[in-house]
Amino acid sequence: ESLAQLKHLTNLTLDLSNNRICDDGGEAIAEGLGHLELLTNLTLDLYSSSLHDYGGIAIAEGVAKLTQMTSLTISLAYNSLGEATGKAIAEGIVQLKQLTKLTLDVSSNSLLGDDSGRAIVEGVSKLDQLTSLTLDFSNNKLAEGACKAMAEGIALLEYVTSPTLRVLGTV
Numbered sequence: 001e002s003l004a005q006l007k008h009l010t011n012l013t014l015d016l017s018n019n020r021i022c023d024d025g026g027e028a029i030a031e032g033l034g035h036l037e038l039l040t041n042l043t044l045d046l047y048s049s050s051l052h053d054y055g056g057i058a059i060a061e062g063v064a065k066l067t068q069m070t071s072l073t074i075s076l077a078y079n080s081l082g083e084a085t086g087k088a089i090a091e092g093i094v095q096l097k098q099l100t101k102l103t104l105d106v107s108s109n110s111l112l113g114d115d116s117g118r119a120i121v122e123g124v125s126k127l128d129q130l131t132s133l134t135l136d137f138s139n140n141k142l143a144e145g146a147c148k149a150m151a152e153g154i155a156l157l158e159y160v161t162s163p164t165l166r167v168l169g170t171v
Contacts, residue, residue, distance in 0.1 A: 031062065040068050103134040
């Protein structure tokens with residue numbers, strides 16, 4: 001409810017890392033974010049926040065409503081997110097057509113795998129305005145073939161200069 005009252009906000013940094021916000025908290029954050037239609041710059045840190053797929057999907061869907069966004073930095077590292085969240089992130093990213101900068105950290109979510117990685121890179125590839133990209137998939141269940149496909153997909157991003165893809169410690 002509090003976030004919804006800030007509907008004229010254009011920039012927001014929200015650091016809730018290392019908290020037990022769980023899925024209900026993730027859903028509440030997502031609902032609040034969905035009301036910030038003027039937001040162009042968001043930094044959202046939910047590192048180690050006890051999120052599972054339900055909360056992760058809610059966050060992805062909430063962020064997807066922010067269609068004026070040009071810069072997004074989001075950390076969902078060290079949670080318990082799986083393929084469903086990865087696919088929701090991919091579907092949400094596609095809605096952010098104005099995005100020029102994306103930093104996404106989904107490292108150490110041991111349930112994220114090949115399908116998520118490929119889907120997110122495919123979603124990112126549809127962002128024609130994107131010039132800066134950092135993706136961190138370290139310590140997830142990505143096989144070598146998926147890592148290679150992701151790297152190849154990122155290499156095709158025409159306007160992104162010096163993209164970063166981290167996949168260290170994957171299966």
